[in-house]
Structure formats: structure tokens, C-alpha cells
Amino acid sequence: MARIIVVTSGKGGVGKTTTSAAIAMGLAKRGHKTAVIDFDVGLRNLDLIMGCERRVVYDFVNVINGEANLNQALIRDKNCNQLYILPASQTRDKDALNLEGVGRVLEELSRDFKYIVCDSPAGIEKGANLAMYYADDAFVVTNPEVSSVRDSDRMLGILASKSRRAELNMEPIKEYLLLTRYDPDRVESGEMLSLDDVQEILSLHLLGVIPESKAVLNASNSGIPVILDEKSDAGQAYADVVARYLGEKRPLRFIDSKKGFLRKLFGGK
């Protein structure tokens, strides 16, 4: 049986797709057969971030409607043969996805894959609800910023009440925090919520902190998940996230300010 992970946030632009691409690649690189699904019907972008946009023939909606089978729609990643991408459809039909169809596809994938990563659209509408409905684990992607923290909290309420696990009275979805776009310098100067501030409000199991990094835009420019940029801070931070998720102990990195010398000279911490 596969483990189903939803990458969610409520708010848009916080790094859900970047995270989905990175952790799916990270899990696959570790030898686990992984599928990553784009649930953002109408606004598909995971294919671009994964660099397979020109290889999309069939999509998630085609599979649900029986117009293609799963093997036809799944795109094998060019960097890792353990990783497959199921792209979203570009249809504007909001009802293209349905609970039963999504369940069927996930069940079929579960027979063959170890991990299924569901990249949720922003918002709390149908697409987002479907992305999280069947999940076993939720990666709540949050920026250290008021609206993102609030939306994450809202999402936690939905995860706890509107998922399959909640409806069947099963063990609840395991919720993890992934704090992204973190700028230790701004945290130190009191301009940005710190990890502790965010945890005081959300108190989730922390999977990792991803620093604000130029590597993320460079990675999306090239269509290569940032985790493959092993020299970059964000790439390493995502590798730590995957390792922690798989049960390894890794100390937190990239959470301390680099502005050492001048600040010390003038009495900063």
C-alpha cells in the first residue's frame, strides 16, 4: 500500500508545487517508487517545475474519464526512473475531478507505488478538498507571514474534519509543518515571524525550514526540482526534509542569521 501525501497550504504562492516536486524527487532518489499528481485542474504547473511540459499527452482528467489508462498518462521523470508525474488537465471545467474518480486513480497507483504526492491547488474549494481527501500525511507549507499562517490554520481545521480519515473515524491525517521562504536575517532583525513564533500558533510536527533562496527560481527556470541542486541551501534543506520524513534525525540548518561580523561589532546577537 502506498502512503498518500498531500502538499497543502490554503494560501497560494507559498511553495506548494516547488515542495511537491522536491519531495517527490527526494523520495524517488532514495529508491522509493513515487508518483506526483497535479490537482490544480485548469492551472497546471507541476509539469513545468518538473521539466516535462512537452511530454504531456494525457492527463489526470483523461484517466478519470476513461479516455486513457494510467500508464499512458504517467510521465516517467528524465532524472530519476523511480519518479512518475501525473499532470493536471488544462480544462476549465471545474467539475472535471470527482471524489470517486480520484479514489479510483489513487487506488490503482497504490498497488504499484510506495509514495503518492498530491500537489494541492490553493484555496479551499473542490480541487484542494479532493487533493487532501484521501491523504495519510499532510505537508502544510507555510510562509512566516500572517496570511499564510492563518490560512494554514484554516487548512488544519479542514484536514481534521473533511478527509476520508475523519469521515471514517480512522486515525487522523498526520500533519507536518514545512516553513518555507524563511529569511533568518529578517527574523533576527524582528521583521519576520520566527520558527518559534509560527510553532507557537500552529504547533505541528516540524519537517523542516526551507530558506528563501535564489536556487528556487533558478530551478524552476530550468525545470529541475530544486532538491537536485545539491549545492544549494534550499536543495539541502529539502533533502533534510525527505530524510526526516523517512525517520532519520537531522539537525535544523539555515535558520541562523549569516550577518555575523558587522552585527557582532555593533552589538547584535
Next chain:
Amino acid sequence: MSLLDYFRSSKSKTATVAKERLQILVAHERYYRDKPSYLPQLQEELMQVIRKYVQVDQDAISVKFEQDESQETLELNIVLPDSQAARSSQQDTVRAL
């Protein structure tokens, strides 16, 4: 304390403001999250019924919803005006759901 600290502390840190605002907001939103959506309307209609018989203020009626593993309790508390009853408060607990 350095010279820089002096200038820095003259402004309140925006992150602290953010955290305080969030704590209040999130606590408020969590309070209403798990409650049935009909609660405000129920409160409103109960008010109308009660006011047919007893003249009470809006804030004399409180509806409290509590939930534990085995049951959900809806507690309706009405404070009656002094002249209407010897006792100043009469409590009525309705078990619902």
C-alpha cells in the same frame, strides 16, 4: 547595549505585532471552527421566542456549545430581570444531537 540597539528598540518590531495579531485571530477562528453552522441562527430564533414572554436584553442570553468524545452539549443560559423572578438567574440545559 550598543548604539544600534538604542535606535532599533525605538521602533516596535513588526514580527511581534504580527504574532500578537495572529494569536488573537487564530484563537477566535478556532473557537467557531468546530461548531455547527446553524448556531447563530438558532440563537437568534431562541431570542425571538424568549422575548415574546420575557423582556430581556440581547446579552442576557448566551448559547454555549461544548463537545467531548461522547456527547455534544448545547447550553442555553438566560438571565431573567430581577422583577420577573425571585431568582435572578434561571438555567436551562438542552442536550442536543
